[in-house]
Amino acid sequence: MKTTVNRYPECDYKGKTRALNDAMELLQGKWKVLIITVLCCRGRKRFTELQQEVEGISAKMLTRELQVLELNQLVQRTVCSTKPVTVQYEITPYGKTLEKIVLQLMDWGLGHRRRIMSATLSVSSLPDSSSLCVQPGS
Amino acid sequence: MKTTVNRYPECDYKGKTRALNDAMELLQGKWKVLIITVLCCRGRKRFTELQQEVEGISAKMLTRELQVLELNQLVQRTVCSTKPVTVQYEITPYGKTLEKIVLQLMDWGLGHRRRIMSATLSVSSLPDSSSLCVQPGS
DNA sequence: CTGTATCCCACTCGATACTG
DNA sequence: CAGTATCGAGTGGGATACAG
Numbered sequence: 001m002k003t004t005v006n007r008y009p010e011c012d013y014k015g016k017t018r019a020l021n022d023a024m025e026l027l028q029g030k031w032k033v034l035i036i037t038v039l040c041c042r043g044r045k046r047f048t049e050l051q052q053e054v055e056g057i058s059a060k061m062l063t064r065e066l067q068v069l070e071l072n073q074l075v076q077r078t079v080c081s082t083k084p085v086t087v088q089y090e091i092t093p094y095g096k097t098l099e100k101i102v103l104q105l106m107d108w109g110l111g112h113r114r115r116i117m118s119a120t121l122s123v124s125s126l127p128d129s130s131s132l133c134v135q136p137g138s
Numbered sequence: 139m140k141t142t143v144n145r146y147p148e149c150d151y152k153g154k155t156r157a158l159n160d161a162m163e164l165l166q167g168k169w170k171v172l173i174i175t176v177l178c179c180r181g182r183k184r185f186t187e188l189q190q191e192v193e194g195i196s197a198k199m200l201t202r203e204l205q206v207l208e209l210n211q212l213v214q215r216t217v218c219s220t221k222p223v224t225v226q227y228e229i230t231p232y233g234k235t236l237e238k239i240v241l242q243l244m245d246w247g248l249g250h251r252r253r254i255m256s257a258t259l260s261v262s263s264l265p266d267s268s269s270l271c272v273q274p275g276s
Numbered sequence: 277c278t279g280t281a282t283c284c285c286a287c288t289c290g291a292t293a294c295t296g
Numbered sequence: 297c298a299g300t301a302t303c304g305a306g307t308g309g310g311a312t313a314c315a316g
Contacts, residue, residue: 016244017172017193023247024171025271030289033162034155047298055155058290063299064274071272072254084297085296094253101246104239106154109161115232116210133163134209136202167308185278196310201279222277223316280315288307295300 026072031057031065033102036091039075040099044090074098164210169195169203171240174229177213178237182228212236 027033031054038053039045045053051062066089069075074095078088091099116132165171169192176191177183183191189200204227207213212233216226229237254270 015248017175019247019251020171020175020240020244021247022251022270023243024165025269026250027162028166033158037155037158051298059299060291060301061289064289067274068272071274072250073257079298082297087298097249098246101239101242102158104242105161106158108236108239109157109159109164110153111235112164112210113157113160119211131163132160134206136205136209169309197279198281198311199309202309217278220277225278278316280313282313283311285310286308288305290303290305292303293301296298 026068029065031061032069033105035062035065035069036074036095036098037102037106039089039091040096040102044088047087047089050089069095164206167203169199170207171243173200173203173207174212174233174236175240175244177227177229178234178240182226185225185227188227207233 034054034057035050038050042053047059047062050066051057051059054062057065066075066077070077073092076090076092078090080086080088113132116134120134172192172195173188176188180191185200188204189195189197192200195203204213204215208215211230214228214230216228218224218226251270254272258272
């Protein structure tokens with residue numbers, strides 16, 4: 001029983017894992033993909049609107065995450081010099097290139113919840129837990 | 139200048155963001171997607187082999203992450219009762235359903251690194267930094 | 277070989293109060 | 297309205313030593 005199969009031999013292995021790390025690091029954290037999704041699917045939003053649509057996020061976190069996304073060119077921030085200033089956030093065309101992947105992740109997550117729920121149902125019922133990733137502790 | 143576009147109206151918005159959270163939570167952390175990638179692209183591996191291929195991971199982390207992946211049915215663990223026991227880890231057919239998404243993320247990350255590098259090059263050169271996500275501090 | 281157990285630091289994130 | 301500042305709890309993850 002041999003273990004090393006290596007269907008895809010070397011082919012710049014280091015560069016590829018680094019690329020994966022880059023992508024994951026950028027999307028890491030509790031909020032960034034959600035913000036991206038909202039901006040992708042619901043269009044341009046003001047700060048407060050965003051905070052309402054991304055359920056549970058604090059102003060501090062929203063600010064910080066938006067800064068990262070803007071620095072990485074996924075989101076554009078526009079200040080409107082209205083009476084009290086308002087700020088518009090929108091996804092950039094470049095940010096849009098992530099939409100397809102995020103939507104796939106969403107679909108996968110839908111199926112995963114079904115799968116884990118039915119696998120766990122016999123033991124204990126997770127009614128509507130907002131998170132279901134099975135952890136060693138459980 | 140109206141902000142609410144709502145190209146995709148309601149359509150179970152809560153359920154979808156929850157699904158996205160499920161997926162992201164499962165993949166969260168420094169190592170899980172890397173482990174998945176290695177098992178997908180390089181085939182069945184023993185514990186020590188995995189630790190060598192996932193560069194920099196400690197035994198503790200590798201154990202913990204593999205447990206989560208196994209509990210979520212992405213990875214199968216098989217103990218071989220050899221002289222000193224050996225353990226085989228392999229991706230499950232279900233885990234394979236993530237491969238497509240992960241490979242897309244990898245591609246995206248490749249492009250992103252190029253983009254950020256060239257955008258930042260004029261200011262400071264990031265030679266071969268293992269991570270490049272642009273952060274507010276920089 | 278394949279893990280576990282501990283210790284520990286840094287960082288994430290929430291809560292709250294404050295500002296232009 | 298759109299943030300910033302500060303504090304503090306909890307956690308992710310590294311280092312090291314130990315175990316079956």
